[in-house]
Amino acid sequence: MPDLHGGIDLGGTKIQAAIVDAKGEVKGEARHPTPTEGGPPQIVEAMAAALTEAAKQAGVETAALGGVGVGSPGDANEKTGVVSSARNLPGWEGSFAVAETLEQALGTKVRVGNDVQVATEAEFHLGAGREFETLIGVFWGTGVGGGLVLAGKPWLGRGAAGEIGHMVVHRGDARCTCGRRGCMEAYAGRMAMEREAHHRHQHGHGTDLFKLMEKHGKPRLTSGIWERAIDHGDKLAAHLLDRAVEALGTGIASAVNLIDPEAIILGGGMGIRFGERFMEPLTHEMGKHLFADDRPPAVRVAALGDLGGAVGASLLVTNR
């Protein structure tokens, strides 16, 4: 069934696999935890297992698929199929030939691409970006990733385009998780927000964030914990979310001033949870810095949810 393709979204905690038909409909899916030991070989084995399970659900052999795409963090080289420096994956500081290894396991061709870029393309083809020709995907989660579709085509630059989270919004100010200063992600990334909450809590700011985290048995401040906290009137949580939205609006405006796209698609765990709730302050902050402020771009929340990454990855087989 060459009109069925596989897609794998490789994340720091989970591997999401999907079997997708030519219309973008999901015919089978499976989710496995990302192995924390064994490094790249073990992780790729788990990817093969998840994809095989999803194929079984769709009633197809993996070797009969038209191909499989992988959306990966780190430096995913589309030409070689090698993934390097995927530092949020356990033991993946070096390089590993993902496409080659998976091809042997699955018996079909495999393409790799950047996880955020393929999720942006999924929204462009099948989700919240369908009506636009040029858009920027902003994936607000643990960090802040970005993807570009310009005049209907993915824009990769020299392979590392779309790093909107590391556009500078406040030169010399907050330290980012990447080690640099003043990046948008240093204010808006969930990991940076948690670090800042922890720091302020230790310095005497009252907050229920960490109590809520323990109460709900979470190892970190998930988007759900942030939401509960602001629903309970937690002032520090509300302040840090406002600060994140200011940075997002500022960085997005900079990107719009440079590229002048028709639309911004806001995805990611934080983006999907808070996108509608913070749409007004986000567009307000963006508007403050738009040079052509009489016609701001449309801002839409991503529509494909959790499966967007895997569906987008499946498009790598047909779109490249």
Added chain:
Amino acid sequence: MPDLHGGIDLGGTKIQAAIVDAKGEVKGEARHPTPTEGGPPQIVEAMAAALTEAAKQAGVETAALGGVGVGSPGDANEKTGVVSSARNLPGWEGSFAVAETLEQALGTKVRVGNDVQVATEAEFHLGAGREFETLIGVFWGTGVGGGLVLAGKPWLGRGAAGEIGHMVVHRGDARCTCGRRGCMEAYAGRMAMEREAHHRHQHGHGTDLFKLMEKHGKPRLTSGIWERAIDHGDKLAAHLLDRAVEALGTGIASAVNLIDPEAIILGGGMGIRFGERFMEPLTHEMGKHLFADDRPPAVRVAALGDLGGAVGASLLVTNR
């Protein structure tokens, strides 16, 4: 002679016209001051006169040209040939049908485009950007303008792309000439630098900048005055230039993180005068904020000099 084209660079103080052959060689040129009275009709009349003079020098009737391109400030609509809100031109707050009016005066077709975008395209085709497929032009002058060439093609977005000078580098900080806060141009634009120098001078900072300006009979702090001042060891001038270079490096890095181009072409009056002298601190400041810092883009000073704008404008006739 349809292989000869005209180009006009419309500036706030001068109108530069050129006749260019198919290889990009300049066969005739003329420079007229921009009329300060009479508004758009008078300015367009002066454009026609300059172009006619350049054509005479090249030994060609304007009606025999393959067409004429105009690089304009403000909102230059490529589709309609109308230029709006060109606020640095005297009396040009509204809209004026530049292409239509000039076509009647010159007897050949006329195309209008953004001045900085066409200068970027000139560098791409004929100047410092010839060896690259994807580049960002950064024109550091009175303000800071930008132009984009992506995979060999001009990128205009919805018509307002390339506003790199209004990317935010320091949210909420210095007031920009555009009225917003924290834009790159608020630190690096020559006009903003002059305003800041004036402000600090009035508040007791010693500087010879304004003495040098008077001595050389200049109405403002030109790039030449800034150069003389730092050559004389003027501390305020040196500090404000360092501050400008920091902002440029930061904003350029943000643009690179988003687009991942092969090269940055640095032009404009300040860029051409100071590009080589400040290349090391500029690339150092940029490097601090590059996400893919192991392979920075090439940074080159524009090669076409003062005529780049007019030559680039002439390309509008053939490249659109």
